[in-house]
Amino acid sequence: MLVAEKNSLTEEIEKMVEKHGATRAALMPVLQDIQRNHKYVSEFAQQEVARLLNIHPVEVYSVITFYSFLNSEPRGRNIVRLCQTITCDLIGKEIVAKAIERELGVKFGETTKDNRITLEFANCLGMCDQGPAMLVNDKVYTKLTPEKAVEILNKVK
Amino acid sequence: MENKKIKREGAVIFSEYKRGDSINKLKEISRDDVLFELKESGLKGRGGAGFPTSTKWMLTAAAKSDKKYIICNADEGEPGTFKDRVLLTDYPELVFDGMVVGGFTIGAKEGIVYLRGEYEYMLADLELYLNNMRKDNLLGNNIAGIDGFNFDIRIQLGSGAYVCGEETALIESLEGHRGEARNRPPFPVNTGFMGHPTSVNNVETLSAVTHIVLKGGSWFRQYGTNKSTGSKLFSVSGDCEKPGVYELPWGTTISELLEKVEAKDTKAVQVGGASGICLNKEQFSRTLGYEDIATGGSIIVFNKDRDMIHVLKNFMEFFVEESCGQCTPCRIGNTKLLEGVEMIEKGEFTFRYINELKELGKTMQVASKCGLGQSSPNSFISILNNFSEEIFNQGNGGTNGK
Ligand SMILES: Cc1cc2nc3c(=O)[nH]c(=O)nc-3n(C[C@H](O)[C@H](O)[C@H](O)COP(=O)(O)O)c2cc1C
Ligand code: SF4
Ligand code: FES
Numbered sequence: 125m126l127v128a129e130k131n132s133l134t135e136e137i138e139k140m141v142e143k144h145g146a147t148r149a150a151l152m153p154v155l156q157d158i159q160r161n162h163k164y165v166s167e168f169a170q171q172e173v174a175r176l177l178n179i180h181p182v183e184v185y186s187v188i189t190f191y192s193f194l195n196s197e198p199r200g201r202n203i204v205r206l207c208q209t210i211t212c213d214l215i216g217k218e219i220v221a222k223a224i225e226r227e228l229g230v231k232f233g234e235t236t237k238d239n240r241i242t243l244e245f246a247n248c249l250g251m252c253d254q255g256p257a258m259l260v261n262d263k264v265y266t267k268l269t270p271e272k273a274v275e276i277l278n279k280v281k
Numbered sequence: 282m283e284n285k286k287i288k289r290e291g292a293v294i295f296s297e298y299k300r301g302d303s304i305n306k307l308k309e310i311s312r313d314d315v316l317f318e319l320k321e322s323g324l325k326g327r328g329g330a331g332f333p334t335s336t337k338w339m340l341t342a343a344a345k346s347d348k349k350y351i352i353c354n355a356d357e358g359e360p361g362t363f364k365d366r367v368l369l370t371d372y373p374e375l376v377f378d379g380m381v382v383g384g385f386t387i388g389a390k391e392g393i394v395y396l397r398g399e400y401e402y403m404l405a406d407l408e409l410y411l412n413n414m415r416k417d418n419l420l421g422n423n424i425a426g427i428d429g430f431n432f433d434i435r436i437q438l439g440s441g442a443y444v445c446g447e448e449t450a451l452i453e454s455l456e457g458h459r460g461e462a463r464n465r466p467p468f469p470v471n472t473g474f475m476g477h478p479t480s481v482n483n484v485e486t487l488s489a490v491t492h493i494v495l496k497g498g499s500w501f502r503q504y505g506t507n508k509s510t511g512s513k514l515f516s517v518s519g520d521c522e523k524p525g526v527y528e529l530p531w532g533t534t535i536s537e538l539l540e541k542v543e544a545k546d547t548k549a550v551q552v553g554g555a556s557g558i559c560l561n562k563e564q565f566s567r568t569l570g571y572e573d574i575a576t577g578g579s580i581i582v583f584n585k586d587r588d589m590i591h592v593l594k595n596f597m598e599f600f601v602e603e604s605c606g607q608c609t610p611c612r613i614g615n616t617k618l619l620e621g622v623e624m625i626e627k628g629e630f631t632f633r634y635i636n637e638l639k640e641l642g643k644t645m646q647v648a649s650k651c652g653l654g655q656s657s658p659n660s661f662i663s664i665l666n667n668f669s670e671e672i673f674n675q676g677n678g679g680t681n682g683k
Contacts, residue, residue, distance in 0.1 A: 149456050152437065153437060156398075193439075211361060246399070247602065248361065250365075250400065252363055264402055
């Protein structure tokens with residue numbers, strides 16, 4: 125990472141800490157903000173959070189690894205999470221997943237070469253009456269068909 | 282998402298209510314009155330565990346501390362559950378007014394909504410809603426003109442961990458830790474968020490309180506049964522014509538429910554989500570309620586064409602992923618149960634081993650530290666027992682025997 129990038133990231137995190145408070149209890153909201161803006165929490169970001177909240181970097185890392193929506197490794201610009209749980213599974217998650225994989229040329233768990241999309245499975249999204257369901261970042265899409273899902277992802281920048 | 286604000290029918294939760302009414306009622310009544318009505322109502326927690334809400338609030342109210350908290354558990358992660366989503370998006374007045382009543386009753390100045398990360402899309406609307414409450418003096422200082430009644434609500438997001446719905450794991454998460462369940466006792470009512478007395482309540486529980494404060498405990502208990510008072514929201518999904526959220530009185534039978542949602546050729550009904558139990562046709566006359574099948578309200582319907590081993594595998598994969606890994610019975614146990622399901626799927630099992638796994642499941646039910654590991658064997662045991670004929674004798678599980 126360039127020095128200028130590091131400085132701006134530090135500044136960004138300082139603002140987040142100011143907003144949420146410099147306490148341990150602010151850890152999740154701060155990490156969520158970083159994740160939202162950068163799609164992952166880099167090692168440098170982890171160190172900065174640890175420094176500003178006065179906790180050990182290992183603690184920060186261990187929290188990140190616990191939560192499936194927090195990542196310590198880079199992701200694509202957009203994270204797609206298709207529900208893999210039972211009701212969506214019964215109602216066609218598999219054909220939707222296959223269509224998405226064909227269209228994007230990558231498998232679930234992977235990121236497209238242009239870094240546009242990371243594909244992940246998620247557990248029940250609370251949309252079981254309208255499955256199959258997926259999240260694109262924080263937006264939810266329901267009643268997916270293979271065609272509809274691909275159409276939605278084609279529009280993602 | 283579907284259109285918002287479809288009109289729903291229901292005697293209790295979905296009955297008429299105008300924002301602020303129960304908060305304004307607090308001008309005329311004391312916290313003891315609220316506790317009395319709650320006790321009278323017989324309301325039990327709707328998050329699954331079914332602990333009496335009046336007792337929980339009484340304990341938190343009685344605990345001595347300069348700070349107390351009321352937490353709304355909006356982590357709704359049980360597969361097949363989405364009623365809290367509907368309450369939060371279409372009936373926020375019920376949820377938030379219930380939190381204000383809770384703050385008043387237990388003496389908390391701060392309420393926290395723990396909103397699952399999957400529901401982040403609701404956040405902007407909910408924040409706006411809270412702001413409007415502040416403008417109208419339904420939050421803030423001297424709420425509704427009640428001298429010294431100061432209370433506010435903030436929302437914190439989860440980050441995709443099912444176990445954080447367990448109340449002590451939820452508190453850990455709020456404090457900035459891994460969502461690992463704590464040993465109990467001490468209970469949150471004494472030592473909760475930041476060590477202060479805390480009442481953790483489900484979204485639906487709080488919504489029920491809102492109505493009870495206004496209409497009375499005896500009004501509430503005229504619905505349902507003796508031990509299971511009031512109504513319950515059921516999230517119905519799977520093989521039926523009309524999936525969705527239904528408000529039904531406790532005491533409704535599975536068959537009555539199936540008829541309502543227009544389910545045809547039903548072979549199995551999973552009650553209580555992945556951690557619940559799976560019923561076969563002979564059991565459809567059983568009733569929903571604390572007398573028979575207590576549940577948080579997830580109902581998943583499977584028709585005659587469904588492969589029950591495939592269903593069970595999906596559940597066990599869920600638990601292997603979502604176990605926090607803290608204690609051995611749950612961490613290792615769920616992996617072993619999943620392996621067992623895969624053996625059945627492939628037709629590579631012995632009955633002796635499957636029986637050993639059922640015993641392992643029973644050990645997990647007693648030896649696991651929190652409700653996740655205590656309930657994850659439920660579907661394993663009930664599916665293998667209730668569908669043994671098709672799984673083992675007809676070889677209908679996966680490629681098993683084919
Ligand atoms: C693994 C696990 C997940 C849970 N998830 C939720 C949940 O998403 N929402 C909820 O209200 N309760 C959940 N609970 C139950 C809570 O621990 C707690 O009992 C409940 O929030 C209390 O509120 P109530 O008394 O209003 O039901 C869960 C329990 C366990 C063991
Ligand atoms: S039972 Fe499972 S989820 Fe609960 S504490 Fe033990 S390992 Fe964690
Ligand atoms: S099972 Fe997919 S949203 Fe619930």
